[in-house]
Amino acid sequence: MFAIERLRALHAVAGHGSIGAAARALHVTGSAISQQLAKLEREAGTPLLRKHGRGVLLTDAGTVLARHAGAVLAQLAQAEADVQAAAGSVVGQLSMVGFGTSIRALVARAAQELTDAYPALRVDLREMKPPSAMAALVAGDADLAIVEDYAGYPVGVPQNVIQVHLLDDPADVILPADHPLAGRDRVSFAEFGRERWISYSECTVCMDWLLHALRAHGHEPSPHHYASDEATQLAMVSAGLGIAVIPRLGRSPLPANVRAVPPDPAQVRRVYLAYREDSAARPAITAAIHTLTSFSG
CATH class of the missing domain: 1.10.10.10 (Winged helix-like DNA-binding domain superfamily/Winged helix DNA-binding domain)
Structure with missing residues (x-):
């Protein structure tokens, strides 16, 4: 055996x-x-x-x-x-994984809410990039994963995984305050010529989406600088190293010399809660879905 x-x-x-x-x-x-x-x-x-x-x-x-x-x-x-499910008890261990800004803006508060509401439930929370989070979910190393895709650039969903839409997260073009377009209410990607772009270094989907959006407006971008998190990208923009596109969810406050301008058309990241079909009957999963959807509404 x-x-x-x-x-x-x-x-x-x-x-x-x-x-x-x-x-x-x-x-x-x-x-x-x-x-x-x-x-x-x-x-x-x-x-x-x-x-x-x-x-x-x-x-x-x-x-x-x-x-x-x-x-x-x-x-x-x-x-x-x-x-x-037969016992109707929200008990046991619940492992949740998600990307950094989702944890800052949403998941950490939801985890605490679950812990307070269900003392017999142990909630474990880990930060992971979306591809790693989905892999952990599929492998059974996590019970719930917060993942993302981008409008016009969807990501496939593995077999036996269920996704629940939590929210749409608009992205802004982040510019130095002295940039010629920083005072605009909206800006088109077509208006950006040979800009020095700042992009993500670890999240391939994020970087590919930015390149896809720029190419759709006639540009062949070549990012000059890379950073794996939004706070570092904001610091780079503040230092005058270039411009970036950063979603709003969990975004750090803008430095005084930085402006956020919505693009036209809007660029949206879609945020999902994912779980496996074989765990759908667990009361803890149902409770987590309810809590996360109420926090994101």
């Missing part, structure tokens, strides 16, 4: 691609994952992993067992959801 925690370790390695990444996802040490996998190999009676450079790859047997592990873990999650 294979132990559940050992199957969980193998499933995490298969989903995340390395022992280190699996350890981070499961909040344990790499050595703990290695020990679980060594015991699982002894139980299986055959190697499940092989070394590949600095990482590991699954053997054929490991791939087969990882696939079964995913099915077993999904069935356990469904069983937990069904039992909690």
Whole structure:
């Protein structure tokens, strides 16, 4: 009989691609994952992993067992959801992941509301970029994920994942106060010629969306500066290094020498709550959906 925690370790390695990444996802040490996998190999009676450079790859047997592990873990999650639904109790652990500005503006307050309303529910919150958040959700490492896409540049939804629209988040063009267009009520991307653009360095979807929007208005942009968060981008604009497009949700206050001008047509980021179908019956999921939608309304 294979132990559940050992199957969980193998499933995490298969989903995340390395022992280190699996350890981070499961909040344990790499050595703990290695020990679980060594015991699982002894139980299986055959190697499940092989070394590949600095990482590991699954053997054929490991791939087969990882696939079964995913099915077993999904069935356990469904069983937990069904039992909690039958009891009608908002209990247990709820893992929520989301990008930084969503946590600042929305999710942190919702997590505290859930904790106050349901003392038997433990809410864990982690900051993650949207692609990593969705991957954690699909792998079973998170129960709820706050994700995004952009109007005109949608992102696909994995199978067995349900998305609930929370809000539309308009974006502004962020300009130095002395920029010729800073005093306008609205501005078209077509009016920006050879600007020095500041873009995201870690969120590929965000950067691709900016490039897509500029190309639609006849520009072939080449970002000069990169930053992974909005506060750093604001500081770059304030220093006169360039201009940026930044959504409003959770955005830091603008420096005194910076202006935000809405683009025409409007550029909108859509923010969603995502969860797995196999957990839909959990009262904790229902409570979280209700709380998050009420906070975002």
